[in-house]
Amino acid sequence: MRITKALPRHLDTDLIRGTGLTASEYITLMSLSEAPKRELRMSDLASATGLSASRTTRLVDDLQSRGFVTKVASSSDARGNVARLTPRGMAKLKSAWTVHLASVRNRFFDHIDATAIGQVADALSAVAANLEDGSSAGTVKDRFRALIRGPNEVGDDAASGG
Numbered sequence: 001m002r003i004t005k006a007l008p009r010h011l012d013t014d015l016i017r018g019t020g021l022t023a024s025e026y027i028t029l030m031s032l033s034e035a036p037k038r039e040l041r042m043s044d045l046a047s048a049t050g051l052s053a054s055r056t057t058r059l060v061d062d063l064q065s066r067g068f069v070t071k072v073a074s075s076s077d078a079r080g081n082v083a084r085l086t087p088r089g090m091a092k093l094k095s096a097w098t099v100h101l102a103s104v105r106n107r108f109f110d111h112i113d114a115t116a117i118g119q120v121a122d123a124l125s126a127v128a129a130n131l132e133d134g135s136s137a138g139t140v141k142d143r144f145r146a147l148i149r150g151p152n153e154v155g156d157d158a159a160s161g162g
Contacts, residue, residue: 018099
């Protein structure tokens with residue numbers, strides 16, 4: 001239980017100090033960067049980030065006021081809104097990614113023998129796949145690899161549709 005409390009708290013603190021973004025803001029920008037056209041319906045964004053709908057709305061409104069996202073009415077359903085990552089938001093994500101990766105390395109990976117990293121990734125992927133409804137181990141491994149690759153490749157894949 002200690003690691004589930006301490007690690008996220010430390011990663012969030014490092015991210016805030018280094019970038020001015022909270023972990024929730026970072027995961028929101030990352031989720032948008034991975035989406036087709038770098039946009040998601042608000043309900044899908046809430047699901048992707050694990051935040052409530054109301055928390056997602058407040059967070060997106062704040063990110064919009066800082067120029068990192070835009071929020072527009074959905075073209076397919078005027079009752080809903082779509083959040084879209086702006087170029088400024090992508091630039092912020094790219095700069096935050098280096099801070100976040102350094103934090104993850106410093107707080108987690110640097111404490112694991114290099115030969116065991118693959119085994120740890122496989123084990124954590126299997127646990128996550130078991131915990132997430134409808135998730136496959138491949139999807140979790142892809143997310144893990146995306147973390148290591150960073151937003152350049154992730155965002156570019158999403159922008160090209162795959």
